[in-house]
Structure formats: structure tokens, C-alpha cells
Amino acid sequence: MILTTTSAVDGRQVTRYHGVVSSEVIIGANVFRDLFAGIRDIVGGRSASYERPLKQARKTALDELAAEAQDLGANGVIGIDFDYEVIGKSGSMLMVSASGTAVTISGV
Structure with missing residues (x-):
């Protein structure tokens, strides 16, 4: 599986576009991590x-x-893009979202 932020892969041809794919991951910041980050x-x-x-x-x-x-x-x-958002009532969670275009690439 080739994953890239570019819109093409050098030396390879996109033979089929399957559509947009996306994912979201939410992580929580805990009290101890916040404490040590504050010290840092x-x-x-x-x-x-x-x-x-x-x-x-x-x-x-x-x-x-x-x-x-x-x-x-x-x-x-291809064309993977990341986005980061602080969410939650007190901003205690971080969402990482990624999206891109699923494709078939020749020669892979």
C-alpha cells in the first residue's frame, strides 16, 4: 500500500480512482501528561x-x-491531508483526522 501526500507517484500511473477515504482518531490528554508538559x-x-x-x-x-x-x-x-483539532469541553482531547483519495496504482 502506497500512502503519500502528493497527488501522484513518480514513475507510476493511477489506473483507477476509488473515492475519498478518511479516518479520525481522538486522543485524550491526561493530568500527568499536562503537568509534565507544563514543566517542560x-x-x-x-x-x-x-x-x-x-x-x-x-x-x-x-x-x-x-x-x-x-x-x-x-x-x-494519494493526496493525504492531516488536520489537528482540540476538542472537548475543556480542550482536553485532540483529534487527528486524515483524508485522501484511494487509487489503484500500476506496478505496485
């Missing part, structure tokens, strides 16, 4: 306590895109 904000540096779950959410969203595309008979998803 004060002393500076990256916040691994947020980066790890965000990376996992993005991977899960891509896995779901690939599965949906495969269910449609596609072997690739």
Missing part, C-alpha cells in the same frame, strides 16, 4: 509526553486510511 514549557525543550501519543494517533489514522482503501480494492492513497 517552563524549562524549555520538546514535550515528548505529547509527541508520543500524537505520533501514535497519526500512525493509527494512516493505518485506518490504508484499511479503508484496501476494502475498496485500492493499493494506494
Whole structure:
């Protein structure tokens, strides 16, 4: 399965368009992660306590895109776009959404 943010794959031809596929993953921020991120904000540096779950959410969203595309008979998803939104009553959750076009690509 080829997954790409570009609208084409170099050296390959799209032979069929199967339609738009999308996925949404929502992760919650817990109190301890918020506490350690706040400390990191004060002393500076990256916040691994947020980066790890965000990376996992993005991977899960891509896995779901690939599965949906495969269910449609596609072997690739092109034009993938990610969106990130803070949701929840107190902004305690983060939604990672991904969408793209499921396609059949020659030579894959």
C-alpha cells in the first residue's frame, strides 16, 4: 500500500480512482501528561509526553486510511491531508483526522 501526500507517484500511473477515504482518531490528554508538559514549557525543550501519543494517533489514522482503501480494492492513497483539532469541553482531547483519495496504482 502506497500512502503519500502528493497527488501522484513518480514513475507510476493511477489506473483507477476509488473515492475519498478518511479516518479520525481522538486522543485524550491526561493530568500527568499536562503537568509534565507544563514543566517542560517552563524549562524549555520538546514535550515528548505529547509527541508520543500524537505520533501514535497519526500512525493509527494512516493505518485506518490504508484499511479503508484496501476494502475498496485500492493499493494506494494519494493526496493525504492531516488536520489537528482540540476538542472537548475543556480542550482536553485532540483529534487527528486524515483524508485522501484511494487509487489503484500500476506496478505496485
